[in-house]
Amino acid sequence: MNMLDAETRAARVFSSNKGTGTGDALKLRGIQKYFKRRDGTRVPAVDGIDLCVAQGEFVVLLGPSGCGKTTLLRCIAGLESPDQGVITIHGEEHYSSADNVDSSPDRRKLGMVFQSYALWPHMKVFTNVAYPLQVKKVPRAEIRERVMNVMRTVGVEDLAEQFPGQLSGGQQQRVALARALVSSDGLLLFDEPLSNVDAKVREQLRFEIRRMQQQIGFAAIYVTHDQDEAMELADRIAVLNKGRVAQLDSPQNIYDKPADRYVAKFIGAANEVMGRIVTLGPGGSATVSTDAGPITGVLGQDDLAVGEEVSVIARPEKCRLLSATTSTGINEWAFEQATSLFVGANRRVVGRAVGWGNAQVQFSSREEQPVLGTSMRLHVPVEFARIYRK
Amino acid sequence: MKEAQRAQGQERDRGDAPAPTLRPFVNLRAFRGGWFNVISGTIGTVFAAIVVYLVVRLALRLFFNDGHFDTDVFARVLAYRDLSTILLNTVVIVTSSMILALVIGSLFAWLMERTDARIDWLAGLLPMFSMILLPIAGAIGWVFLLAPQAGFINGMLRAALGWFGIAVASGPLNIYSWPGIILLYTAYMIPFAFLMVSTGLRNSDPSMEEAARISGASLFQTLWQITIPVLRPSLGAAALYIIWFGFSFFSVPVVIGNELRVRVLAVEIVRLVTFTYPSDVAVAIGLSVFLVIALGTAWYFQGRILRANRHASIGGKGQRTATLRLGKLRVWGQTLLIVYAVLTFVLPLLALILVALNGYWTIDISWGELNVANLWMGATENRAASRSLVNSFSLAVIGATIAMLVAAIFSLYLRHAHSRWALTLDGIIKLPSALSAIVIGLGFVLAFAGPPFQLGNTYAILLLCYVVLFLPQATISADAAAAQVDKQLSEASWVSGARGGMTFLRISLPLMVPGLIAGWGLLFVWMTGELNASIMVSGTRVPVIGFQILQIFQTGGFAVLASLALILTAINVVVLSAAHVFERRIGRGSSGRNAALFRA
Numbered sequence: 001m002n003m004l005d006a007e008t009r010a011a012r013v014f015s016s017n018k019g020t021g022t023g024d025a026l027k028l029r030g031i032q033k034y035f036k037r038r039d040g041t042r043v044p045a046v047d048g049i050d051l052c053v054a055q056g057e058f059v060v061l062l063g064p065s066g067c068g069k070t071t072l073l074r075c076i077a078g079l080e081s082p083d084q085g086v087i088t089i090h091g092e093e094h095y096s097s098a099d100n101v102d103s104s105p106d107r108r109k110l111g112m113v114f115q116s117y118a119l120w121p122h123m124k125v126f127t128n129v130a131y132p133l134q135v136k137k138v139p140r141a142e143i144r145e146r147v148m149n150v151m152r153t154v155g156v157e158d159l160a161e162q163f164p165g166q167l168s169g170g171q172q173q174r175v176a177l178a179r180a181l182v183s184s185d186g187l188l189l190f191d192e193p194l195s196n197v198d199a200k201v202r203e204q205l206r207f208e209i210r211r212m213q214q215q216i217g218f219a220a221i222y223v224t225h226d227q228d229e230a231m232e233l234a235d236r237i238a239v240l241n242k243g244r245v246a247q248l249d250s251p252q253n254i255y256d257k258p259a260d261r262y263v264a265k266f267i268g269a270a271n272e273v274m275g276r277i278v279t280l281g282p283g284g285s286a287t288v289s290t291d292a293g294p295i296t297g298v299l300g301q302d303d304l305a306v307g308e309e310v311s312v313i314a315r316p317e318k319c320r321l322l323s324a325t326t327s328t329g330i331n332e333w334a335f336e337q338a339t340s341l342f343v344g345a346n347r348r349v350v351g352r353a354v355g356w357g358n359a360q361v362q363f364s365s366r367e368e369q370p371v372l373g374t375s376m377r378l379h380v381p382v383e384f385a386r387i388y389r390k
Numbered sequence: 391m392k393e394a395q396r397a398q399g400q401e402r403d404r405g406d407a408p409a410p411t412l413r414p415f416v417n418l419r420a421f422r423g424g425w426f427n428v429i430s431g432t433i434g435t436v437f438a439a440i441v442v443y444l445v446v447r448l449a450l451r452l453f454f455n456d457g458h459f460d461t462d463v464f465a466r467v468l469a470y471r472d473l474s475t476i477l478l479n480t481v482v483i484v485t486s487s488m489i490l491a492l493v494i495g496s497l498f499a500w501l502m503e504r505t506d507a508r509i510d511w512l513a514g515l516l517p518m519f520s521m522i523l524l525p526i527a528g529a530i531g532w533v534f535l536l537a538p539q540a541g542f543i544n545g546m547l548r549a550a551l552g553w554f555g556i557a558v559a560s561g562p563l564n565i566y567s568w569p570g571i572i573l574l575y576t577a578y579m580i581p582f583a584f585l586m587v588s589t590g591l592r593n594s595d596p597s598m599e600e601a602a603r604i605s606g607a608s609l610f611q612t613l614w615q616i617t618i619p620v621l622r623p624s625l626g627a628a629a630l631y632i633i634w635f636g637f638s639f640f641s642v643p644v645v646i647g648n649e650l651r652v653r654v655l656a657v658e659i660v661r662l663v664t665f666t667y668p669s670d671v672a673v674a675i676g677l678s679v680f681l682v683i684a685l686g687t688a689w690y691f692q693g694r695i696l697r698a699n700r701h702a703s704i705g706g707k708g709q710r711t712a713t714l715r716l717g718k719l720r721v722w723g724q725t726l727l728i729v730y731a732v733l734t735f736v737l738p739l740l741a742l743i744l745v746a747l748n749g750y751w752t753i754d755i756s757w758g759e760l761n762v763a764n765l766w767m768g769a770t771e772n773r774a775a776s777r778s779l780v781n782s783f784s785l786a787v788i789g790a791t792i793a794m795l796v797a798a799i800f801s802l803y804l805r806h807a808h809s810r811w812a813l814t815l816d817g818i819i820k821l822p823s824a825l826s827a828i829v830i831g832l833g834f835v836l837a838f839a840g841p842p843f844q845l846g847n848t849y850a851i852l853l854l855c856y857v858v859l860f861l862p863q864a865t866i867s868a869d870a871a872a873a874q875v876d877k878q879l880s881e882a883s884w885v886s887g888a889r890g891g892m893t894f895l896r897i898s899l900p901l902m903v904p905g906l907i908a909g910w911g912l913l914f915v916w917m918t919g920e921l922n923a924s925i926m927v928s929g930t931r932v933p934v935i936g937f938q939i940l941q942i943f944q945t946g947g948f949a950v951l952a953s954l955a956l957i958l959t960a961i962n963v964v965v966l967s968a969a970h971v972f973e974r975r976i977g978r979g980s981s982g983r984n985a986a987l988f989r990a
Contacts, residue, residue: 105884118882132886183886
């Protein structure tokens with residue numbers, strides 16, 4: 001797919017070329033949104049979020065339920081009003097608490113794919129997709145051309161005369177995407193759109209959304225609680241915690257170098273032990289005194305000091321099991337194997353190690369594996385024992 | 391104060407901006423709902439204001455006269471002739487028929503919900519009989535059947551007695567009697583008990599009863615110790631509705647009570663406004679305070695029952711339960727149900743048909759000369775009757791449409807706005823259903839008939855009265871219809887660039903249509919049958935059917951009134967079945983599979 005092709009396609013999909021130029025598609029500054037409890041106390045749902053999404057960039061908002069990700073998305077769409085901050089879409093200010101501006105969703109020129117797809121059951125697929133253009137009073141001929149174009153891109157051109165009730169989940173999802181593309185100026189919002197389809201279709205659609213996003217070049221904000229989905233789709237992931245951005249980075253950095261304990265524990269599996277920093281070594285290394293004895297690891301956060309209470313986190317696939325005879329002399333514990341779980345491409349061994357509680361070690365299946373019942377030692381390489389503030 | 395602060399804040403912020411941009415009005419925070427939201431809110435506010443205005447005018451009239459505080463109204467009410475008898479009569483009739491209705495209605499509900507005596511086609515129809523056949527027509531039908539001299543049934547009974555050599559001049563039964571009036575009240579109260587208790591039974595967990603039976607309790611013990619306590623809130627609600635209905639019920643006492651010389655509150659109030667010259671609205675309002683007191687007491691006790699019985703709502707919904715086999719009793723159970731249908735609907739309808747066909751009411755029907763053309767000739771050739779028919783029909787069509795549209799717009803507004811203001815409006819708009827139609831009618835007479843509006847005896851006041859009176863029921867239907875439509879569907883339209891009005895017309899309204907049509911059908915029937923308020927508001931200038939039937943009855947044109955009642959019944963049947971069929975057909979479409987039907 002060369003650049004020129006992508007540009008011409010984009011021009012045919014969106015109503016203006018705003019979305020394919022340079023500059024930020026979306027800019028959030030200090031967004032805050034409170035909910036009032038029954039007793040009158042204010043609970044922050046979104047607590048001061050800054051975020052920039054470049055043209056054509058795919059940003060995933062990732063977090064557990066209740067972290068504020070959907071609220072933030074609805075604030076961007078205009079379906080809810082924040083209490084503080086500034087929202088700029090394609091350089092145009094659409095919300096500003098200071099300027100008393102809060103434009104309604106119909107003026108924000110966004111596309112949104114809803115969790116339930118929200119296709120209108122009383123309209124044919126064609127009308128569903130054409131609706132955003134019809135309400136903008138685009139001439140009939142142009143509507144027809146653009147709608148068919150988008151439907152071809154999304155792969156639903158054969159379904160134009162069907163009603164949404166007659167479509168499969170995957171097809172409905174594509175139609176919803178087509179409608180969002182038609183309505184948008186190059187920024188699309190996704191509200192957990194894949195949570196209602198089964199695993200197989202989900203994987204397929206995930207791939208297609210990413211392919212189309214790269215082909216057409218729209219910017220996207222995608223809300224999900226599924227980390228695999230986030231990893232696969234995102235250019236950047238914003239991990240949210242209690243209404244704040246805990247970390248905003250590429251999927252790989254989020255996985256390999258979590259910014260804090262919350263992100264480290266939320267992404268992937270983690271073995272964890274609590275302790276206190278005893279000494280700081282060279283190159284960001286440190287020794288921590290824990291229930292499992294002293295552990296040497298690397299600092300996950302720069303500003304940790306001696307004596308601070310910390311948590312040491314090691315990913316199962318970075319841990320090793322050693323036979324009783326070999327030894328590295330550091331970060332080793334007697335390991336009493338309990339079970340071995342077969343998880344598709346991998347095998348996970350669960351056992352008890354002093355101080356670690358239930359520790360997990362993950363092997364890829366073909367790798368050599370320990371024999372059940374043999375006495376073994378758990379080893380955490382220094383560079384994979386990451387230290388975070390408690 | 392806040393405004394000033396905000397303005398200052400704006401100025402400060404713009405101070406460091408390069409050039410203050412002129413923001414379009416539509417982007418301002420206050421306007422984000424768009425014009426449609428403004429209009430919806432305004433509509434809601436207008437109707438709430440009408441209700442508030444009615445209530446305030448009524449309350450003011452009680453304490454003030456010509457701008458001066460006086461308690462003259464109360465003095466005159468307390469000095470009202472036979473006041474204590476009237477109140478006693480009302481309480482005795484409502485209480486005794488309420489007890490009967492609760493027993494019979496609950497029995498029916500239990501038969502239909504829990505036993506194999508259930509008759510499927512009757513389930514939806516049973517509560518409808520008393521609506522389809524106008525109560526005033528039903529009451530007159532029973533007069534035709536059981537009047538001591540000319541009642542058809544009495545005639546047949548006398549003939550039967552004659553064979554045994556017993557000769558009686560009149561009777562043996564008499565509708566103009568205490569049992570007669572109480573039984574007719576009961577017949578019209580049974581649907582309330584049936585509906586409430588059926589719902590209660592459907593929502594309560596049948597395994598509680600099954601557990602009792604397995605633990606060794608007899609059928610009667612289970613009923614007494616488990617079912618009835620669990621149903622207490624439903625019975626309470628039924629009693630509340632029955633009291634609400636009974637105290638302002640007008641059709642039966644006006645037909646039977648005059649002859650029997652039993653006066654009740656509702657009839658007295660209407661008489662003071664409509665059949666007294668000059669009318670005495672002030673005392674009528676004073677008397678209606680007793681109505682409000684009765685309703686308030688009922689609400690109070692209902693609230694206490696609900697609070698004391700929170701546990702009763704526990705239990706899953708929709709469990710299938712093994713229906714209780716009644717054995718030999720099954721036939722008797724079904725007979726009871728059928729007898730109710732025959733007594734409230736079939737027999738009075740037959741009596742009306744017979745009188746209409748015959749051209750006049752007599753016990754000696756000349757069967758050979760019955761004329762089918764009389765069925766509609768009676769009403770169409772009588773100018774007043776045909777005018778009332780046209781009035782009622784057009785009022786109901788227009789009124790039901792306006793009420794349903796207003797309700798649809800308002801319930802969507804309520805769902806989206808969630809503001810305290812919207813909730814307040816909702817509470818006020820629903821108030822007329824908590825009061826009685828008589829009170830609302832009085833309010834209209836007082837507040838709109840005279841200056842400054844001068845709407846007395848006009849079509850407009852009736853229309854407004856119907857809309858305000860039935861808006862609560864309309865909003866209940868519309869709320870249900872709106873709840874069926876996923877909120878994301880209208881949000882998707884909004885994000886797609888459609889504003890409120892467009893979203894309403896193209897998304898919400900079409901999807902709500904099935905529910906709205908069902909609600910429309912009910913409103914239509916209620917409005918054509920409305921008597922309490924219209925009789926006070928409309929007068930003779932704009933006659934409506936119920937009022938016309940009553941007037942013709944009092945002057946003795948029985949065939950005309952029978953014909954009028956039959957035509958209205960036919961219209962009601964057609965409208966309700968059409969609404970039902972229509973709702974079913976497109977209702978299925980909206981759920982997805984047969985969406986193609988939407989094209990029609």
